[in-house]
Amino acid sequence: MVYGNGLFGGFVSDDISAIVTNPKVGDLAATLTHPTIGGILTTLAFKLGGYNPIFYHLNNLIFHLGSVILIYFIFKLLTKKTFLPGLIALIFAIHPITTESVVWISGLPYVSYTFFGLLTLLIIITIQQKILPLPFLATAVFTFGLSFLSSEKSVAFVLIILIYLALFWSRRAAGILLAATMSMTVLFAKPLWSIFYQRILDANPSFAGGITFYNPLVQIPVAIYTYIKLFLFPINLTYYHETLNYNPVLLLYYYLLLSGLLLLGIVLYKKRQFVVLLGLVIFLLGFSPTLLPIRIAWIVAERYAYLPAIGFSVGLSYILLFIWNRNRWGFIVATAALVLMYSGLTIKRTFDWRSEETLWPATAAVSPDSTHARYNMGEIYRKKGDLKKAKEEFEAAIYYQPNNLEATNALATLNLQMGESTEAAKLFDKAKAMNPQSVDYIVSTAIAAIQQKKYDEALKLLEEAKELDPKSTIVYNALGGMYFELGDKKKAIEMLEKALEIDPGQGDIIKNLQYLKSLE
Template identity: 25%
Template sequence: MTSLDPTQATSLNPGATKSLIAIGLAGLTLLLYQQVQSYNFVNFDDYEYILDNPYVRHGLSMDGLLWAFTHSYSFNWHPLTWISHMVDCELFGLNPGAHHMTNLLIHAANTLLLFHVLHRMTKALWRSALVAALFSIHPLHVESVAWISERKDVLSAFFFLLTFLAYFRYGRKKTAGSYLPVLLFFALGLMSKPMIVTTPFVLLLIDFWPLKRDSEPAVKLILEKIPLLLLSAGSCMVTYLIHSSAGSISTMPLSIRIENGLVSYVSYLWKTFWPIDLFCFYPHPLAGLGYNAVGAGLFLLVITSAVLIFARRLPYLPTGWLWFLGMLVPVSGIVQAGGHSMADRYTYLPLIGIFVLLCWGFTDLLDRVPLRARWRALLAIFLMLPLPAITYKQIGYWRDSVTLFQREIELTGQKHIGYTHLGSSYDLMGKRDLAIANLTEALRIMPDYEEAHYCYANVLMGKGDFVGAEKEFSRVLSRNPKHYKAWNNLGLVLVKLGREKEALSSFISAHRIKPDPMTEKNIQRLLNALKKSEGIR
């Protein structure tokens, strides 16, 4: 019985209470996010992942399944995520609302799984319910749910939570047979998104609390994680090789990457308690953060020290806090890939640690206050009340590309990136005058911004100005010879200009940098055309 239990004075049995809570959590999640069923694909990976990917777009096939397991694509190897998108396309075609609903249903399942796993491990029904409610409704989780391309986030979380449930059962039986599901679910999670590589570390944390296995020899607890650590090491190696071969690993100084990581940790904490002004792309500062980084480092050190001091008396503190710190390490930017400094989606699983810390700490604090259980429950609801309203509004920004990137322009300090995103989106919509206006503004702000020149070249290609497009693509490639999309599109332009052999060279350059179904098709089509042409001659 916990201090938040409002059913203490009722005749409800624990099983019925748990069922009612589960129904409430599922209903709350579905009601809050139901608006996504009318939303569109957005020009933020959705085109590359689904609309422009023939293996996914055509639904389930043997070729598609083989491709998913044997190829990296868009700097990722996550075959189960690709297969889940293929299933959507097989069942629903390119209906974006149905794809959104799949994300939502997995998020709802994750909410219920989290509630069940925490309750099984801790026997604390209402605290577990509070953690699951925060997980369901927190605004920082909108990006993972309302963005179709983040299927990998919700899907990997599903297998992550199943790994924990299987581990709990293994802890009771400690047999080889009960360990196999742990390995299986973890492997499936890694094949959905490699961010969960720190799972063995988190399992060690729950050995301390709530499983209370710290009386067992530490060597034994570590040794039983070795198979999981080997899977993590393999996933890390594959991910690094993919990014390294594509040239997406940043070469900026390590000191800058560490400083950004420290500031990002504190930013995530701030946004947990004040989830305002969230948007889709937080650009990397590309420079040292000086006193901000020092302050962030000291802040994290003080909290970590306090947590360790109270570890024995309040064991949920180190588990929750180190869960948060540890799960963010793979995306902390120490190994930087991409141009972002942080991302809301990265908090989807790490924030569970903070939610546990808060909910257990909150109820322990209330135990010192002479309030009846129902008043305590009402107080908890009152404190959480602003979150659904903020989340509902945040979900609305993912309605379509224009809404999403207008929000980015409103909030970002590097507006040339937002104008580039918006200009590219207008181009895809066929509104080329608006595309040119936004891309021109991006280039006015940042004349040498590579991605704006690339998108501008695409607009010129769409308008039939192939000479101008060739000039812009060549400019992009002179600055970044590994821009595989520019190589591919330059090839398309050269075909239009009648320079087929140069075009073939461009397509091959694109394919060498990043094997891609579209470049494969372009190469094959051009080779067939050249053979036919030579045959005629």
């Protein structure tokens, strides 16, 4: 019920490039070239509903509901109770921090890898408890593979399953499953490494300074503290958690907090409270794929907290159970308050994700110093035609991150649109310097030069772009525009025809060509 509103949200952020503007969306052959669970389900959603967002949202919601059910049965088998597992599943189901993964279409990898990882764990538990015979281990291997095919972050389940085996199984039985787990990991090691390596390149472009390393002695305690705060007080949720403030005093506090969690783990082990310990393991190790010392992800993002939310739900449920054993009315009041608060905040958060026009203002309100939030606000104002506001937002984005290539190019393009070609040319030069191999930025710089009637300079830039990408239609379109400015309609038509030879489906170029031919 709390996610019902999310079904009717539109395409936002990464959804647009992955679906709306992706020419290969729905192409099954292309999807199967590098198959992922998300890619296959997105293709299926496109076949069923085209560009209707509800078909894509259903994927996420079904996986989330499936995970809730799996959580209930996993902890029912581990605790031999029904009330406590129901409480754990309920808290996980409605906690606001999971909203991003559930209602954002591009959050599909997080809900799917978690679902298949939990399904694998459930099968292993049923084999351990002799509910299923040992041959069903093959099914666990298969579902583990589906988790890998969902996201490279599923490697967290390797560690979680290994610790589960160490806690709950005999050495001989654990050895059998350990061999199966490691075999599956080795089988997927190469594709996972390929994804990981590509992720490193994508997250560390050369124009932004190349590969960035984090200090884990700062990164990990700051991140864990921030996540705990978001779990306990899920009020200021935002798409971008870019600014993570700390000082030596706060860092000491974070170290004490992290040390306390590790000490708690030791105490739980000594007291053989293995179920609670498993929850703590899921909470901490669930973050491990995103807390590596090399930048491959944001330090903090709410979608990364989807799997760890299970661990938090376990811990909170045991606290509530402690209250239940001492004061039934206290438990009822506390649980009712939590359910109402979490449900209300989750419903509110689903409204933030309804569209770009709701997401980015909500993000900027919580993260006003986020360069990405300000850039996206600039795009909102630009689409509305408020160029002055758009310019302010793009300038703010560059202020917070001077090497923000997207914002620099957007501001340059906006200046060009506003007739400020000199300022646009400077910004395009800056963008081109940050990424000299980008044909788009070279062409944009050339267009600014054309507006300033610097045709020799523009021609030189366009020839440079053509050498980089001989099949770029935007280069020939720009050449056509330049020759038209020079009064050479024949040459302009020739350039546009070359562009259409490369890609006959370019509607804007077709219109330009038709206009030029109508002048003959």
